[in-house]
Amino acid sequence: MKHLARLLSLLILVSAGIFFTNCDNGGDPKKSDEDKQLEKLEGIWTVTGAEFDGSTARQDEFLGAELEITSNQEFNFSQDGGVDACPWPASVDWEFGANVMSQIIRLDSNLPSGDDDVSLTYNVEGDILSITIADYSGTGYNIAGKAKSVNGDWEFTFERN
Secondary structure, eight states, X not given: OHHHHHHHHXXXXXXXXXXXXXXOTTSSOOOOHHHHHXXXXXXXXXXXXXXXXXXXXXXXXXXXXXXXXOTTSEXXXXXXXOOSSBSOOSEEEEEXXXXXXXXXXXXXXXXXXXXXXXXXXXXXXXXXXXXXXXXXXXXXXXTTSOBOOOOEEEEEEEEEO
């Protein structure tokens, strides 16, 4: 009887060992905060609001412009010719800032203009994205190639397409 009890105990231990080594902890590995935020940001966003130095006077020229945020961390800004000058180049790389949940660094130093990188504050809730560019002092981009000064505070609101 002792042998049978020992054999049964050994069988239970081996079975438990096999069971636990086959567990995959629920499937996918845990996603990083960067991956989670990138999933929220990725897509095409249409401008629904624009403020420059606290005024919406230039808002109409931005309405309908689009910002594409890609999975390989690029911004692609496009519009139908109504924007005279803006703080968005046609295409630029970016990375998350120190606070992944609210800060993006636009890597303008990679652009031909050689401007300094620009810190952006963002908030994304569902299909609404807001981006603030505080105290912008870089190039004013016209997607057709002209450049004007657009120095100041910018706040954009976008809706996901």
